[in-house]
Amino acid sequence: MKKTYVAALVFTLAASVAGYAADKEDTLLKDAQAAFKPIPDKAPAIKGNEATPVKIELGKMLYFEPRLSKSSLISCNTCHNVGLGGADYQQTSTGHGWKKGPRNAPTVFNSVFNLAQFWDGRAKDLAEQAKGPVQASVEMNNTPENVVKVLNSMPEYVNLFKQAFPGQADPVTFDNMAKAIEVFEATLNTPDSKFDLFLKGDAQALNQEEKEGLKLFMAHGCVSCHSGVNMGGDGYYELGVVKKPSEKIIAGDTGRFALTQAKHDEFSFKSPSLRNIELTPPYFHSGVVWDLNEAVAVMNDSQLGADLKEGDLHKIVAFLKATTGKQPQVMHPILPAPTNATPKPSLD
Amino acid sequence: MKKTYVAALVFTLAASVAGYAADKEDTLLKDAQAAFKPIPDKAPAIKGNEATPVKIELGKMLYFEPRLSKSSLISCNTCHNVGLGGADYQQTSTGHGWKKGPRNAPTVFNSVFNLAQFWDGRAKDLAEQAKGPVQASVEMNNTPENVVKVLNSMPEYVNLFKQAFPGQADPVTFDNMAKAIEVFEATLNTPDSKFDLFLKGDAQALNQEEKEGLKLFMAHGCVSCHSGVNMGGDGYYELGVVKKPSEKIIAGDTGRFALTQAKHDEFSFKSPSLRNIELTPPYFHSGVVWDLNEAVAVMNDSQLGADLKEGDLHKIVAFLKATTGKQPQVMHPILPAPTNATPKPSLD
Numbered sequence: 001m002k003k004t005y006v007a008a009l010v011f012t013l014a015a016s017v018a019g020y021a022a023d024k025e026d027t028l029l030k031d032a033q034a035a036f037k038p039i040p041d042k043a044p045a046i047k048g049n050e051a052t053p054v055k056i057e058l059g060k061m062l063y064f065e066p067r068l069s070k071s072s073l074i075s076c077n078t079c080h081n082v083g084l085g086g087a088d089y090q091q092t093s094t095g096h097g098w099k100k101g102p103r104n105a106p107t108v109f110n111s112v113f114n115l116a117q118f119w120d121g122r123a124k125d126l127a128e129q130a131k132g133p134v135q136a137s138v139e140m141n142n143t144p145e146n147v148v149k150v151l152n153s154m155p156e157y158v159n160l161f162k163q164a165f166p167g168q169a170d171p172v173t174f175d176n177m178a179k180a181i182e183v184f185e186a187t188l189n190t191p192d193s194k195f196d197l198f199l200k201g202d203a204q205a206l207n208q209e210e211k212e213g214l215k216l217f218m219a220h221g222c223v224s225c226h227s228g229v230n231m232g233g234d235g236y237y238e239l240g241v242v243k244k245p246s247e248k249i250i251a252g253d254t255g256r257f258a259l260t261q262a263k264h265d266e267f268s269f270k271s272p273s274l275r276n277i278e279l280t281p282p283y284f285h286s287g288v289v290w291d292l293n294e295a296v297a298v299m300n301d302s303q304l305g306a307d308l309k310e311g312d313l314h315k316i317v318a319f320l321k322a323t324t325g326k327q328p329q330v331m332h333p334i335l336p337a338p339t340n341a342t343p344k345p346s347l348d
Numbered sequence: 349m350k351k352t353y354v355a356a357l358v359f360t361l362a363a364s365v366a367g368y369a370a371d372k373e374d375t376l377l378k379d380a381q382a383a384f385k386p387i388p389d390k391a392p393a394i395k396g397n398e399a400t401p402v403k404i405e406l407g408k409m410l411y412f413e414p415r416l417s418k419s420s421l422i423s424c425n426t427c428h429n430v431g432l433g434g435a436d437y438q439q440t441s442t443g444h445g446w447k448k449g450p451r452n453a454p455t456v457f458n459s460v461f462n463l464a465q466f467w468d469g470r471a472k473d474l475a476e477q478a479k480g481p482v483q484a485s486v487e488m489n490n491t492p493e494n495v496v497k498v499l500n501s502m503p504e505y506v507n508l509f510k511q512a513f514p515g516q517a518d519p520v521t522f523d524n525m526a527k528a529i530e531v532f533e534a535t536l537n538t539p540d541s542k543f544d545l546f547l548k549g550d551a552q553a554l555n556q557e558e559k560e561g562l563k564l565f566m567a568h569g570c571v572s573c574h575s576g577v578n579m580g581g582d583g584y585y586e587l588g589v590v591k592k593p594s595e596k597i598i599a600g601d602t603g604r605f606a607l608t609q610a611k612h613d614e615f616s617f618k619s620p621s622l623r624n625i626e627l628t629p630p631y632f633h634s635g636v637v638w639d640l641n642e643a644v645a646v647m648n649d650s651q652l653g654a655d656l657k658e659g660d661l662h663k664i665v666a667f668l669k670a671t672t673g674k675q676p677q678v679m680h681p682i683l684p685a686p687t688n689a690t691p692k693p694s695l696d
Contacts, residue, residue: 064431072437078421083412083683089420090693098446098695279685291688327682334675335431337627340639345438347446 025203028211031218037229038196039275039325043187044112049127051183055164059184061157061333062177067150069140071096072345076181079133080108082330085279086188091287095133096141097347103253104287107280109328110273112186114233119285120256121236121270127182131174144174150343151177156336190276190325198322206322213319220306222299222316225271231323232271239267239284242305245298251286275323292317373551376559379566385577386544387623387673391535392460397475399531403512407532409505409681410525415498417488419444420693424481424529428456430678433627434536439635443481444489445695451601452635455628457676458621460534462581467633468604469584469618475530479522492522498691499525504684538624538673546670554670561667568654570647570664573619579671580619587615587632590653593646599634623671640665 043051062068063076079093080086086109088094093101103119111117117129133139134147151157151172158172164180165171195214197205206214217223226232236256239245244267256265269285282288283295296316300308308316391399410416411424427441428434434457436442441449451467459465465477481487482495499505499520506520512528513519543562545553554562565571574580584604587593592615604613617633630636631643644664648656656664 061431066429066432067437071442073426073442081414081683082680083409084414085685089415089686094419094421094695100695281686290692324685330680332430332678332680335429337433337672338437338629344638347442347448 025211028215029198029201029203032214033199035218035223035227036195036199036231038199039110039113039189039191039193039229041191043183043189046112046125046182046186049179049182051186052164054160055180055183056187057184057333058157058160058164059180059182060330061160061335062181063184064333065335067335067338067342067345068134068142068147068177069096070142070146070345071140071347074140076108076130076133079105079139082108082188082328085109085276085327086111087280089281091282093139095139096137099138101136101138103285104282106272107276108185108188110189110230110275111233112189113228113230114270114273115235116270119269119272120259122259125182126185127175127178130178130181130185146343147174147177148172153339153341153343154336155339188328188330190327193275193325194322195319196323196325206319209315209318210322211319213315213317213322216308216312216316217319220300220308221304225303226274230273231275232273235271236265236268237271237303239269240302243302245284245302248288249284249286249298251288253285255285274320276325276327278321278324292320296320373559376563377546377549377551380562381547383566383571383575384543384547384579386547387458387461387537387539387541387577389539391531391537394460394473394530394534397527397530399534400512402508403528403531404535405532405681406505406508406512407528407530408678409508409683410529411532412681413683415683415686415690415693416482416490416495416525417444418490418494418693419488419695422488424456424478427453427481427487430456430536430676433457433624433675434459435628437629439630441487443487444485447486449484449486451633452630454620455624456533456536458537458578458623459581460537461576461578462618462621463583464618467617467620468607470607473530474533475523475526478526478529478533494691495522495525496520501687501689501691502684503687536676536678538675541623541673542670543667544671544673554667557663557666558670559667561663561665561670564656564660564664565667568648568656569652573651574622578621579623580621583619584613584616585619585651587617588650591650593632593650596636597632597634597646599636601633603633622668624673624675626669626672640668644668 045051066072066075068075074095079088081088086107087105090105092103093105095101106119112126115121117123117126118132123129123132134142135144151161161171161176165176194205194210225235225237228234239250239255244250250267255267255269257267278292281292282290283292289295289298293313296313300306300313393399414420414423416423422443427436429436434455435453438453440451441453443449454467460474463469465471465474466480471477471480482490483492499509509519509524513524542553542558573583573585576582587598587603592598598615603615603617605615626640629640630638631640637643637646641661644661648654648661
């Protein structure tokens, strides 16, 4: 009898502990679902820019088209490499003339979910963004006029623009180039990370360490700037709200202030998405921190003032690594044959 | 009766002309089959380097891997772009430090069928070739030691090398990198051009102009240096055998002579493959001629002394355009996440 009693007691206790644990698990899942959203399986629709298959295909060709650059060497994919988490492995991007750009290249993956584009949000959408690097002297260093000349020189492009923008008298334009690139980029999303599966209700998709990392991430305020579908990209936040990070990290960059001249924008940046973050070192707008552990420690000091210990930081990093999703499968496009009318590259 | 007689005569004449034409067609096909071979549908086997699926996949990753370069910016695909006919749209390739290389980048497509690699044949096969640009100061500017360090820093690569080179104690080597790239490159072939279909027996695959171009190509001696499966790439030939082309085209390059110091190698080069030639301007080792019509005219003057008229040159160009085959469909590889041990890029 005694044995049975003990066994029953143990059973009851175990059941109650398990129930308590399940409750806590349930709470974590519910808290996470309130703060984050999974990456959708399908590309979201873009208002005013219908994503037809031919427009997506044209956009892909343009994304991989080095002849959009003055040198005919640099394409969107050079700095936003679909094989490297949608970014490059550079402190700040290297472009025309081997010049270094001013900021680290953000990933193109899931960027359609950002409220705006670039570190300072100066482009309202991906179409507007796409026009920037094509013209930037330290990136592709081209002009809209020359781009249109390049595209018009190849009958295959002219035909594809006609199909992608039906009913337009003159569809081969710099704006339409950007629109086609936008619908392609909107397909470059990374669903089904372990964290996404968790958010969709599979409580076992994250392991214990990752769950503890998620708890710390939410409890200590990381989630304030890194929430929503993209775990970031939804607002502008001051870098160094508790304590300015080192001058090496700031790198003399006042962020959104340079754009708006508004005092409250000083040193503020669009919070970067943390999805797939393990794939895209280095970190921060200045790209000076290569180690993800160090990047999280910098955030702890400058944004949270939370005094998280090394073990906790490692748990957060373990959680962040669980956000790496299915990388986009992209068939490399076959680009059109040039003609005698196609402008020649210029390295100057 | 008279009417019937005339009709019968006309019929007889027409049949006899058609028969004569068919004979000529048949002769053209037979002559072409004697001089050329179609691109095979499958990658050829490489002696001593078995092409397993995992090795091909690893080779593809390495082919697209910018972190094999000192800057982490330049991959094989930068200058041998699978979307641009396996070459770049550059006079001579641009590499590390925005430096220009000495010669125009030959296409990687069908290059497995060449007797050797590089314009002067200094690499006996694609594996040996692959080691060149990785180390060249004006290309990827890296060292074998640093490449091995890069590869060993990423567990996914280490694992793939183990699988691709089973039974080797230390499979992550510079040589094995080159071997993996070789088996991938051997898949980058372009079968089923109109000319290939013709060679396989479909006499209607070429139109009349293309057939006349083919006839001229064979009758006037182009075929002497551009025959076989690759329409070139099978030997070394003096540039300017009849008359030296302009100094602009020669560009002070003595070709294979610089390698062998043999008098008979002066100004001799491996004849480039003419397949897909419309996709890969500019032409010649110096890359100074962008117009295919002009390139054929230069060959007429300097190699044939044939005095072909403009109409004939156009027919030859029409024939050359019929050699454009099915371009390889390449799924862009997903490259491994770097680790803290992965060497950082250096732009110096």
